[in-house]
Amino acid sequence: MDEQPRLMHSHGVGMAGHPGLGQHMPDGTEGEGRKQDIGDILQQIMTITDQSLDEAQARKHALNCHRMKPALFNVLCEIKEKTVLSIRGAQEEEPPDPQLMRLDNMLLAEGVSGPEKGGGSAAAAAAAAAAGGAGADNSAEHSDYRAKLSQIRQIYHTELEKYEQACNEFTTHVMNLLREQSRTRPISPKEIERMVGIIHRKFSSIQMQLKQSTCEAVMILRSRFLDARRKRRNFNKQATEILNEYFYSHLSNPYPSEEAKEELAKKCSITVSQVRSLNNKTTTSNSVSNWFGNKRIRYKKNIGKFQEEANMYAARTAVTAASASAQGSQANSPSTPNSAGSAASFNMSNSGDLFMSVQSLNGDSYQGAQVGANIQSQVDTLRHVISQAGGYSDSLAASQIYSPQGINANGGWQDAPTPSSVTSPTEGPGSVHSDTSN
DNA sequence: AAGAATGATTGCCA
């Protein structure tokens, strides 16, 4: 270009330095001639947009070189200055949008806009903590959550970068345009600033939309993740069997201790998800607790339905117990359950005990804590064996065969086992009963 | 598809 842009600050306002314009013209004819000249220039300016680009460029150049141009330009500058003064008040800096701040905060909290990676996993961990589950089984879901979150994060950053780049490009473009235009019309730095501000506002509103949809995506992901805790997956067969074995071998007192629950959870590889109380000290046995809670209630509600199952498990554990006790002591015959009342045979051949020692990786430590329960479970097992053998003759006893052992009149499990001496045709494991009554 | 089974959740109580 052969000329410098004429930004307003580089010009004096007024007519100084431009003789012939703004000065009093005593000679009327000279004034008429100039008026026509100016009118001609203005006409050319007005029609410049109707011409082809090349034509316009040529005309523009001609106008720029016109002797009247500097004077007219100064007039424009003067008018413009007044306009800018009137506009100035209108462009107040608005305070930061509260909604945008909320979105920013949320994105930061969710680890989307925060520092790399760490934020994401922290948010995932937070979500996991909110869900209350920290078990190994949840790791798959966690990684799924993390993967999805980082996907969102990546998209967000890519888009944001794109927007920023576009914004910069557009700003540069507009600046160039303005600079270009400043050759033919006066443009103040404030005007440019204002234009840039408008562009940035436009782009930030687009960014806000991006942030909003990102937030929505995160919320959806999060709610799905949190809702996953409610998604039920049936325990596998082995886990159910383990729990059932424990339940039926402790039928008169199916309330596993915390340690037992932990142990069962470990054995069953039960997934843990607990939301009931965030202050719960342990979450590793809650599924077991759920299972036992459900089982107790459902068993109690419909004993008949569970009787077959109860008998099956009782028989199974009894067989196990019998074979074990047969190995351990020749005196104990499987067909004489009451003989199992001896403490010696309970010690190792007890169904619950055996179950634990077979299943547990460190059954020994568990056994030590379960001596009382072991005896009780032996009683329970034996009762079922007796029931199956059909050893009851009287109708009262018969009705008790498939009755919930240990359930009292109120429908709750009593601490002491059912008085087996009443139902048992044999002498009954009185010693066992007394052992377990506490 | 309907109903049963089942794991999880919630509110209440002792």
Next chain:
DNA sequence: TGGCAATCATTCTT
């Protein structure tokens, strides 16, 4: 705080 009862929501079975 643990357990019960009711209920929800999903999965399994028929």
